[in-house]
Amino acid sequence: WPGNLLLAAAYVSDAQYNRNVPFQTSPQAIRLYYFYNHWMMGMATYIFICVDLSLALFEEPALFPLPFVATALTEVLCLTAFSVRLVHFAKVTPQMVFWKDMKNICIMVTIMVTLIDLIIYGSLAAVHIHSIRWTRALRPVFLINFPESRQTRRAFRSIRNTLPDILYVFLLFLFSVLMFSLIALKLFGDRGLKTAEGAPYFTNILEIAFELYVLVTTANNPDIMMPAYNVNWWYSLYFITYIIINTYIFMSVFLAVVYNNYRKHLKAFHILKVKVGTEFVVKEATWKQLAKVVAPDISSSHLELLLRISDEGQQGYVDKMSFLRLADLLNIQVVTVNLRRHPLEAWVPRVYQSSMSLLVQRVVRHRQLGEEDKQAIPLGGWIFVWAYDVIILINAIFIALDEKHLFISYAEWLFLTLYIIEILLKLYTYEPRAYFGRKQYWNWFDALIIFAALVATTASAAIQSARKYNSRQILDIVLILRILRLLRVIITIERFRVIVTTLINIGPTMLTFGGLVFVVYYTFAVIGMEIFYGKVQFFDPNFTSPDALVCGNPALKGSAFARDRYCKNNFNDLASSFIVLMELTVVNQWHDILLGRGLTGFCCSLEWPGGFALVTHQAAKLYFILFHIVVVILIVNIFIAFILEAFFVAY
Amino acid sequence: WPGNLLLAAAYVSDAQYNRNVPFQTSPQAIRLYYFYNHWMMGMATYIFICVDLSLALFEEPALFPLPFVATALTEVLCLTAFSVRLVHFAKVTPQMVFWKDMKNICIMVTIMVTLIDLIIYGSLAAVHIHSIRWTRALRPVFLINFPESRQTRRAFRSIRNTLPDILYVFLLFLFSVLMFSLIALKLFGDRGLKTAEGAPYFTNILEIAFELYVLVTTANNPDIMMPAYNVNWWYSLYFITYIIINTYIFMSVFLAVVYNNYRKHLKAFHILKVKVGTEFVVKEATWKQLAKVVAPDISSSHLELLLRISDEGQQGYVDKMSFLRLADLLNIQVVTVNLRRHPLEAWVPRVYQSSMSLLVQRVVRHRQLGEEDKQAIPLGGWIFVWAYDVIILINAIFIALDEKHLFISYAEWLFLTLYIIEILLKLYTYEPRAYFGRKQYWNWFDALIIFAALVATTASAAIQSARKYNSRQILDIVLILRILRLLRVIITIERFRVIVTTLINIGPTMLTFGGLVFVVYYTFAVIGMEIFYGKVQFFDPNFTSPDALVCGNPALKGSAFARDRYCKNNFNDLASSFIVLMELTVVNQWHDILLGRGLTGFCCSLEWPGGFALVTHQAAKLYFILFHIVVVILIVNIFIAFILEAFFVAY
Numbered sequence A, B: 001w002p003g004n005l006l007l008a009a010a011y012v013s014d015a016q017y018n019r020n021v022p023f024q025t026s027p028q029a030i031r032l033y034y035f036y037n038h039w040m041m042g043m044a045t046y047i048f049i050c051v052d053l054s055l056a057l058f059e060e061p062a063l064f065p066l067p068f069v070a071t072a073l074t075e076v077l078c079l080t081a082f083s084v085r086l087v088h089f090a091k092v093t094p095q096m097v098f099w100k101d102m103k104n105i106c107i108m109v110t111i112m113v114t115l116i117d118l119i120i121y122g123s124l125a126a127v128h129i130h131s132i133r134w135t136r137a138l139r140p141v142f143l144i145n146f147p148e149s150r151q152t153r154r155a156f157r158s159i160r161n162t163l164p165d166i167l168y169v170f171l172l173f174l175f176s177v178l179m180f181s182l183i184a185l186k187l188f189g190d191r192g193l194k195t196a197e198g199a200p201y202f203t204n205i206l207e208i209a210f211e212l213y214v215l216v217t218t219a220n221n222p223d224i225m226m227p228a229y230n231v232n233w234w235y236s237l238y239f240i241t242y243i244i245i246n247t248y249i250f251m252s253v254f255l256a257v258v259y260n261n262y263r264k265h266l267k268a269f270h271i272l273k274v275k276v277g278t279e280f281v282v283k284e285a286t287w288k289q290l291a292k293v294v295a296p297d298i299s300s301s302h303l304e305l306l307l308r309i310s311d312e313g314q315q316g317y318v319d320k321m322s323f324l325r326l327a328d329l330l331n332i333q334v335v336t337v338n339l340r341r342h343p344l345e346a347w348v349p350r351v352y353q354s355s356m357s358l359l360v361q362r363v364v365r366h367r368q369l370g371e372e373d374k375q376a377i378p379l380g381g382w383i384f385v386w387a388y389d390v391i392i393l394i395n396a397i398f399i400a401l402d403e404k405h406l407f408i409s410y411a412e413w414l415f416l417t418l419y420i421i422e423i424l425l426k427l428y429t430y431e432p433r434a435y436f437g438r439k440q441y442w443n444w445f446d447a448l449i450i451f452a453a454l455v456a457t458t459a460s461a462a463i464q465s466a467r468k469y470n471s472r473q474i475l476d477i478v479l480i481l482r483i484l485r486l487l488r489v490i491i492t493i494e495r496f497r498v499i500v501t502t503l504i505n506i507g508p509t510m511l512t513f514g515g516l517v518f519v520v521y522y523t524f525a526v527i528g529m530e531i532f533y534g535k536v537q538f539f540d541p542n543f544t545s546p547d548a549l550v551c552g553n554p555a556l557k558g559s560a561f562a563r564d565r566y567c568k569n570n571f572n573d574l575a576s577s578f579i580v581l582m583e584l585t586v587v588n589q590w591h592d593i594l595l596g597r598g599l600t601g602f603c604c605s606l607e608w609p610g611g612f613a614l615v616t617h618q619a620a621k622l623y624f625i626l627f628h629i630v631v632v633i634l635i636v637n638i639f640i641a642f643i644l645e646a647f648f649v650a651y
């Protein structure tokens, strides 16, 4: 292709994938830029990022321990790959631009710092001194800062823009908590009250402030109120006022502020910023050629449609504005109304158009039919129409019954056959390619569930007849697939479909959101492992040694943490840490999990050596408040805002 | 006044107070209607409603017990008053309209039913048979259905309109919970797992469904997960999926649906529906006379302004449209920009306008000044400007210190004096009537706090010097007043002021909302008292008999309820019931409070007589799920929607 066309195609492709990278315009640089944007390169970068992040599974404290040498070498390899990618980018983009971009600086600094940390840790390990691999918490920087994770970065930027507003509300909220703490100290401090655990009640202003902060999450309600309430009925008014103001009003205000900002920034999400240096007019033929380069899998009819829109005056050329619109157009998912004939109609037209065949089609299609067409279905057809709703119902009853009975296990084959017949009937009625269209989530779901159930049930039966034993894992899978099948009930009710479809439509945005949560969780997990590693041990549930009963930590004796068998809620490896962080996100019992009575290994007992316990204790509080602010106040609220917005648009 | 004017005034007054009552138009009927609408009559009705509602405090189970005869007679008195009010209304309104109005039917039926219930209960009590006064739960009907509580009724109607949408989401949500229950039963049911309390884990589908419903409120997280998680890491994925789908997504969808409907109905709140039968043109003089009748406390200048707006063409008369607009105009709070001169300026103009006096005014006013005016303040003035911020800071430190020290108790007098001086200075600078204007919340707050503190501190000092003893109650009040004073810090920071002002502005709507909550709480409290009365007893905290340790119920031995000293969380009187319901609204530990281990008096122990325990147990579950749906899913979400909307409008 001529150089200019290549350049233009690069621009359009940038716009299509929402890239905003200035690059040098010499033919060599453009070719290098094409190579840089090749999907193989992006994929390789992602794989290296995944490997780098997953190292936390193998490093101490490890889920699958590997020697330090192995993980260190892998990390160096990853860092090299990142450096190569960065150098490649530096070759593509003008130097000035490269050095001005914070993302590149971030990556470079992180690579350097990680290398230094690795060397220090390695040398100290060689002389048997244990130090902290603190740069592990920085690994998500690579995930965020490579151009491929634009969406996650945008989400972060959106959060950053929300921060000033949040800050003011947070300061006011803190002020309110402190005011209430002061009142509590004065009201309850010198009465000699005791909590249910026998600890002094509301005697230290910092303790009170923390307890009241916890009350905002509702986690210690009503425990925090009981000692005062037991003394006098009227003191409950203090706590009710506190809950109304801080738990309800302030938490709603946080949601309001996050939501409001999210709406503002949401608009920016949809605007494509495209910079094209020179003005030009594109001839129709060139335009078509160009579109073919950018989107090779586009159909000719789609292309023709786009051209009609781009070249409104039918003047034979596309002006700059229309040309820019091409990018938008290529992002639009044109829903092609399928008018293609069914293959069977082409092959055996007589049979397919026979009155019997038409009746079958009408019956299968009946939910999409108008009133008139529905009346054309005879009574026998109606029985068939409702048959599958009845089948699902009977299936549900069978599932609820015990599946060990032989009769029921035979019935399972019957149900599978019936469902397969249903899918075949649908394929007979609808054009197969339309039926399995890209947006036909329900059809895909249907077919996958049935196909997987068929495979799993067959496998299970084969294993059982061959080896006379049941594989628990396969049985579990078969079972879940069987139950998921009941979801088909939703399809039959229009209102349910609307709700579920709305939720499915926000799926892609939710994935971005998942990236955000992952980054935050990863960082907190790594920090958590460094602070709380080994404080709590998990023993097999059947193990009843005294150690197992106190989670391997004598300080937990008699604590709620040990009593409720929370021992597995620890920071001893990455997977466990993620689960604990999930529990902290839900904010129930978190003061039990984290505070005093759990991860810090510091319980209410006073025998525990003072200084260290105090330090971990305070660290745990800070760690927790920070996690709460970032995850619950910011991220969960963004999540809620997403769903609210999606429903406001849908309704 | 002539009859027509009286009629017109009645219409306008109806519009102003948002009444929509058709009434007969004979002069006699109008006079009766005036009498019906007299504020004394409304007040009397409210007092009777309050008395009727407060009867629950004196009836068994009572906070202040009174004999049945006394409460029954009072109730009959109230019912008579309601009947009289209703008959009066029947005389005013056309018969057809009266009998078509559901409100009147509701009140009549409730009066009848309550009388019958009273008679039955009384006769049975006479022969010493205890029955249930179930119509007590209907008492809020009077509060809702009398024309005076239009706002609360509207809020209820808004909820009723939300119900269909909520219902679909709720069904889908229930379906999802049942699906997950089925999966849980199949996955975990036959593994012989035990919960931390030793009960079988996930073996009964109804139990599972209830536990999973509780998980939606997060109250039993992570306890519900631990037995499965302790067996295998992978099972946590089941719970994480459940929490994401049901706790986060579905609960947000509920908020979205409620919010969406609320916004729709919000518009209806603001539309005044006025029906005027005949067209007429009002002369200017008549108009003024009319306005004076409707709003006797209106100022002449305000009236003149209204007339200018109503009579746009200055034609000397007001047409129908403008006349109708009067109603709107009378509802508008015209913020009169105060250009009145300060009284001192009129009395001693020389002194008030002297350069010293002007400087003082400028310093006091400095927050409202432009940059130029600020530069006119000399350095000495600036010290004074910041002096009060410093004083509040020092005051905060003094409050945090122990107030028993003599020096600090003297300092308190100093601070009080300083604050009084500040208020006097402000009154010197601003016109006093403008300073204490209707919307000047902060000034009112300031003055009230300082005045109350002055009174309370004086009273406290007087008591102490006279009787050599400190009254704990007065000290508490003094203390809270002193701390509330620190709220003045908020006034000094503009951003804080905006947030707080937004919250204060939704205050009136919140009051309506409070009525709604009260009605629901009252009904649930009365029902709760009937079901759960006496199941749990509260003993003095210092009382250590074995009975006190198990809340007077042997079934609670070893339960979390008794261990956490929740005994005062019971349904033994109205006040306690309200507190328990508040705790249930916050949904933390509610399964402990209500279920199995608390109010039902049915614990995990199997010695408890089977049938009865089972009945109460199931009743408790139903009671609780209903309360959760009504209060948390509906009302709390409306509350959050209010706050969101207020902030979207404000920002």
Ligand code: NA
Pocket: A217, A218, A219, A587, A588, A589, B217, B218, B219, B587, B588, B589
């Ligand atoms: Na909770």
